[in-house]
Amino acid sequence: MHAEIVMIGTELLLGEIVDTNANRLAKALREIGLNLFYKTTVGDNEARITEVLNQALDRSDVIITSGGIGPTVDDVTRQAVANATGRKLVYSSELEAQVAARFRSIGRKMAENNKRQAYIPEDALPLSNPAGTAPCFLSEDRRGRGVVISLPGVPRELEYMLSKKVVPLLVERMGGAKVTKIRILRTCAVGESNVDRAIDDLMTTTNPTVGLAAHAGQTDVRITARADTEAEADALIAPLEAEVRQRLGVAVYGVEKETVPEVIGRLLTKKNLQLGVIDTLSGGLLTQDLIDAGFGDLITANLHTIDTSAALQKAGLMSQADARGEDCRTLAMDLADYVAPTDGIGFSLIGPFNDNSTFISLCGPGDMRLTKAGRNYQDSDYIRSWLAIQGLDWIRRAVLGQLKSPADWKE
Numbered sequence: 001m002h003a004e005i006v007m008i009g010t011e012l013l014l015g016e017i018v019d020t021n022a023n024r025l026a027k028a029l030r031e032i033g034l035n036l037f038y039k040t041t042v043g044d045n046e047a048r049i050t051e052v053l054n055q056a057l058d059r060s061d062v063i064i065t066s067g068g069i070g071p072t073v074d075d076v077t078r079q080a081v082a083n084a085t086g087r088k089l090v091y092s093s094e095l096e097a098q099v100a101a102r103f104r105s106i107g108r109k110m111a112e113n114n115k116r117q118a119y120i121p122e123d124a125l126p127l128s129n130p131a132g133t134a135p136c137f138l139s140e141d142r143r144g145r146g147v148v149i150s151l152p153g154v155p156r157e158l159e160y161m162l163s164k165k166v167v168p169l170l171v172e173r174m175g176g177a178k179v180t181k182i183r184i185l186r187t188c189a190v191g192e193s194n195v196d197r198a199i200d201d202l203m204t205t206t207n208p209t210v211g212l213a214a215h216a217g218q219t220d221v222r223i224t225a226r227a228d229t230e231a232e233a234d235a236l237i238a239p240l241e242a243e244v245r246q247r248l249g250v251a252v253y254g255v256e257k258e259t260v261p262e263v264i265g266r267l268l269t270k271k272n273l274q275l276g277v278i279d280t281l282s283g284g285l286l287t288q289d290l291i292d293a294g295f296g297d298l299i300t301a302n303l304h305t306i307d308t309s310a311a312l313q314k315a316g317l318m319s320q321a322d323a324r325g326e327d328c329r330t331l332a333m334d335l336a337d338y339v340a341p342t343d344g345i346g347f348s349l350i351g352p353f354n355d356n357s358t359f360i361s362l363c364g365p366g367d368m369r370l371t372k373a374g375r376n377y378q379d380s381d382y383i384r385s386w387l388a389i390q391g392l393d394w395i396r397r398a399v400l401g402q403l404k405s406p407a408d409w410k411e
Contacts, residue, residue, distance in 0.1 A: 001034065001035075001061045001062070001173075001174060002034065002035040002036070002037050002060055002061055002062075003029050003034050003035065003036050003037070003060060003061065003062040003063070003064065003170075004036070004037060004038040004039070004040070004056045004059070004060035004062070004063050004064075005022060005025050005026070005036065005038075005039050005040075005063070005064050005065075005066070006039075006040050006041075006042065006049075006052055006053065006056060006063060006064070006065045006066075007019055007021060007022050007039065007040070007041045007042070007065075007066050007067065008041075008042055008043075008044065008049060008065055008066060008067035008068040008077055008153070009041075009043070009044060009067040009068065009153055010043035010044045010045075010074075012041050012043075012067075013041060013042075013043050019041065020155055021066045021067075021153065021155055021158050022039055022041075022066075024155070024158065024159060024162065025064055025066065025158075025162065026039070028162050028163070028166075028167055029170075030180045031177075031180070032167060032170060032171055032174070032177040032178065033174075033177055033178020033179055033180045033226055034062070034170060034174060034178070035226070037059075037060065038056065038059070038060065040052050040055075040056070044068060044074040044075070044076060045076070046076040046079055046080050046083070049068070049076060049077060049080035050080045050083040050084050053065075053080060053081060053083075053084035053085075053148060054084050056146075056148075057084060057085070057141050057145040057146050057148070058145060060146055061146045061147070062146060062147055062149065062170065062173075063146060063147070063148045063149070064148075064149045064150075064151060064166070065077055065081070065148060065149070065150045065151065066151050066152070066153050066158055067152070067153030068080075068150075068153065069117065069134045069135070069136065069150055069151075069152060069153075070117070070134055070152075070153075071111070071113045071114045071115075071116050071117055071133075071134075072113070075116070077150055078116075078119055078120060078121070078150070081121055081124075081137075081139050081148050081150055082120075082121040082122070082139070084141070084148065085121055085139045085140065085141045085142055085148060086141065086142035086143060087121040087122040087123065087124070087139065087142060088121070088122045089119050089120070089121060089122070090119065090120065090121070090122045091118055091119050092118050092119070092120060092126065093118070094126070095117065095118040095119075095120065095126055095135045096115055096117075096118035098128060098135060099114055099115075099117050099118060099133055099135065100114075102129075102130075102132070102133050103133065114133065117133065117134055117135055118135070120135065120137045120139070121137070121139040123139075123140070124137040124138060124139040124140075125137060125138040125139075127149075127161065127165050127166075128165075129152065129157060129160075129161055130160070131156060131157045131160035131161065132152055132154055132156075132157035134152045134154075134157065136149070136150055136151050136152065136161055136165070137149075137150055138150075138169070149166055149169075151166065176228075178226055178227065178228060179226065179227050179228065179229055179230050179232070179233045180224065180225070180226050180233070181224070181225050181226075181227070181230060181233035181234060181237060182222060182223070182224050183222075183223040183224075183225075183237050183241055183255070183256075184220050184221070184222055184223075184255060184256050184257075185220070185221040185223070185241065185244055185245065185248075185252050185255055186218065186220055186221075186252065186253055186254045186255060186256075186258060187218065187219050187220070187221065187248060187251045187252050187253065188217055188218045188219075188251070188253050188260050188389050188392070188393050189217055189218075189251075189389055189390045189393035190219065190248075190251045191219070192212055192214040192219045195212060195219045195221065195248065195251070196212060198247045198248055199221070199243075199244055199247055199248070202240065202243065202244065205240070207225060207226055207236065208223050208224055208225035208236050208237055208240050209223070209224045209225075210222065210223055210224075210240065210244070211224070216382055216385040216386055216389065217385060217386040217388070217389030217390060217393075218260070218389060221244055221248070221252075223237050223240055223241055223244070225237045250397055250400065250402045253393070253396060259289075259293060260289070260389060260392045260393065260396065261289040261290045261292065261293035261295065261392060262293045263396060264290065264295075264392055264395055264396050264399070265290060265293050265294065265295030265298060267396065267399045267400070268295065268298050268344075268345075268399060269295070269298065271365075271399060272343070273298075273341075273343065273344045273345060273365060273399065274298055274299075274300045274341035274343065274344035274345075275290075275298050275299050275300065275341070275344055275345050275347065275395065276299070276300050276301035276302075276336075276338075276339030276340050276341050276344065276345070276346045276347065277299060277301060277302055277303070277304070277339060277347050277348075277349075278301070278303040278304070278335045278336075278338070278339050278347075278348045278349070278350065279303070279304040279348070279349045279350075279391070280304065280349065280350045280351065281349045281350065281351055281352070281358060281377070281384065281387050282304075282349060282384045282385075282387045282388040282391070283304065283384055284302075284304035285384055285385065285387075285388035286304075286349065286387075286388040286391045286392060287299055287302045287304065289388060289392065290392075300339075300341045300344065301339035301341075303339065328351075328353055328357060328359055328373075329359060329361075329371050329373065331350070331359075332348050332350055332359035332360070332361035332371050333348075333361045333363065333369060333371050335348035335350060335361065336348040336361040336362055336363045336369075337363055340363050340364055343365075344364060344365070345362060345363070345364045345365060345395060345398060345399070346362070346363045346364060347360075347361070347362050347391065347394070347395055348360070348361045348362075349387060349391045351374075351377055352377035356376060356377050357373060357374065357377075358373070358374040358377050358387075359371060359372070359373055359374070360372050360374070360390065360391060360394060362394055362395065362398055362403070364398075365398070365399075368398060368403070370394075370398075370403065
């Protein structure tokens, strides 16, 4: 048994509002273990809604619609559902009485056009809506393809109907709720394509399934299992998680909602290490991320500016660096040395020089002294975010003792 959701409203296609209802529906279905395979958005057009619903009924057992069951002329979901399920649209005096009672409860008189809401597909199951004036309903396809459940587009009303009416109804039809468990492994500074190459064969499994989600400088590995109980889902996930971790190694920095700065802050605190930073490339993002994560007290030096020359002068080392070759590499290391605490890590992220080169350097703990060169710097928010994550990852690996040479960090 699997589901499909159809979001109805021209305003969604025009980008006038953000579709939060689809998110609510998807999460509710996941929580009861009902697979969601498709989501479609369609405007307020009877013919197109009918077409979309026919396609949905051909491939899915349960279709849930949101929107288009109000009192206005462009609320055509009721007729479209009747068309797709092979039924007539019929008037219900009971529904009209419900709508009128709802208006009376809020001190208003029902308008004539609200009577449109008393029409539903023939033999449909009415679903009363105490949270609003739009009656909802469940319509069985006459040819046995599946069912359509129509809900309001008003988020507050949809939330109520979903939790109080639809979820219990679906659980009953499923013979009991199932469990969908998701485990997120978080990686950084390795790139989505590299993660894919390492675990691509694991991404063909059916239960659990494995998928990727890329962010700036980070790639999440999502493992999803479906089972009758949470313990059974955990048992399905465990061996696959172990295999992913074995293949990706130190690239996995955390799980679920952990962030790189949080993980590094905890590592530095545990090992009683301080951090000195000079950063002319990320505009201070690297240290700001640590500060925002609550670990600002670990930073003993925090020199950052987008002006390389000014940063060098502030460090008291050089007013101008050669744009090429070993001088820049040496400078990067000197800067890391300059900001290094007595017991801790010195880190520099500097450039771009006039050949567009960049350098990342790290010294300590112990006798660690590493520098890596980069090229093709571009001044953009995305690149700055990537560089901050890359720098934080160097620090993380160094603290873990996993960074012995620049070759240990692979893009």
